[in-house]
Amino acid sequence: MKENGLTLYTYGWVPEFARAFVRDFRIRWLLEEIGRDYRIAAFPVLEKSPAHLAIQPFGQVPVLRDGDLVLFESGAIALHLAEATDLMPEGRRAEVTQWVLAALNTVELASGGWMNMVLAARMPEAFGPASTPEAQEFARQLMRQRLDALESILAVRDWLLGDFTVADIVMVDVLRFVAAEGALGDHPALTGYVARATARPAFGRAMEDHMAHWDGSDAEQAAG
Numbered sequence: 001m002k003e004n005g006l007t008l009y010t011y012g013w014v015p016e017f018a019r020a021f022v023r024d025f026r027i028r029w030l031l032e033e034i035g036r037d038y039r040i041a042a043f044p045v046l047e048k049s050p051a052h053l054a055i056q057p058f059g060q061v062p063v064l065r066d067g068d069l070v071l072f073e074s075g076a077i078a079l080h081l082a083e084a085t086d087l088m089p090e091g092r093r094a095e096v097t098q099w100v101l102a103a104l105n106t107v108e109l110a111s112g113g114w115m116n117m118v119l120a121a122r123m124p125e126a127f128g129p130a131s132t133p134e135a136q137e138f139a140r141q142l143m144r145q146r147l148d149a150l151e152s153i154l155a156v157r158d159w160l161l162g163d164f165t166v167a168d169i170v171m172v173d174v175l176r177f178v179a180a181e182g183a184l185g186d187h188p189a190l191t192g193y194v195a196r197a198t199a200r201p202a203f204g205r206a207m208e209d210h211m212a213h214w215d216g217s218d219a220e221q222a223a224g
């Protein structure tokens with residue numbers, strides 16, 4: 001039977017510290033920006049179900065179902081949804097793709113490595129063992145190098161390609177993790193960039209829905 005519409009898969013529940021940062025959020029934000037309706041479906045987070053692994057081989061989220069097409073990797077999903085919208089300006093697909101990949105494969109690779117060490121130091125029982133101080137400093141310096149490079153770019157323009165595109169959604173969502181840890185403080189252009197993007201009404205609507213999802217899962221658990 002043909003499937004219609006958009007379904008975004010996330011988890012049914014995540015611990016408090018992860019809320020607001022689960023990567024389904026960047027797709028919710030994008031969907032709000034382009035005004036597309038979608039439904040949410042949820043997988044268990046701890047035990048990876050066969051149904052989950054069948055559509056995301058690494059057992060991660062997000063996953064998008066668009067009719068008969070099923071996609072994983074937030075960057076691939078974002079590029080797919082942005083096609084033929086204002087978030088992908090005509091004639092600039094290659095540059096937009098370049099910046100989406102830079103966000104994920106250059107910035108998030110470094111910030112994610114650093115973040116894992118921060119979490120391991122904070123919650124060794126869940127993320128440990130904690131790395132040595134030297135390894136933590138190395139990860140921080142690598143991330144800093146990436147942030148410094150981005151800082152000089154965003155010091156002279158509001159958005160990565162001049163106009164707001166899907167690349168800004170992905171990049172800002174990556175930087176939000178860093179900002180929330182207080183590690184953007186000495187990067188005023190990046191701080192302004194994140195503030196500008198997160199003040200967009202679509203961001204606010206998406207965050208409200210994202211957080212309501214976790215509230216709903218808490219309520220369900222409390223009801224037994």
Ligand SMILES: N[C@@H](CCC(=O)N[C@@H](CS)C(=O)NCC(=O)O)C(=O)O
Nearest residue numbers: 021022023059060061062073074075
């Ligand atoms: N490169 C993937 C990363 C996805 C990812 O790390 N998702 C997290 C949630 S934010 C996850 O499912 N983590 C659980 C796991 O890796 O088992 C993407 O961008 O979609």
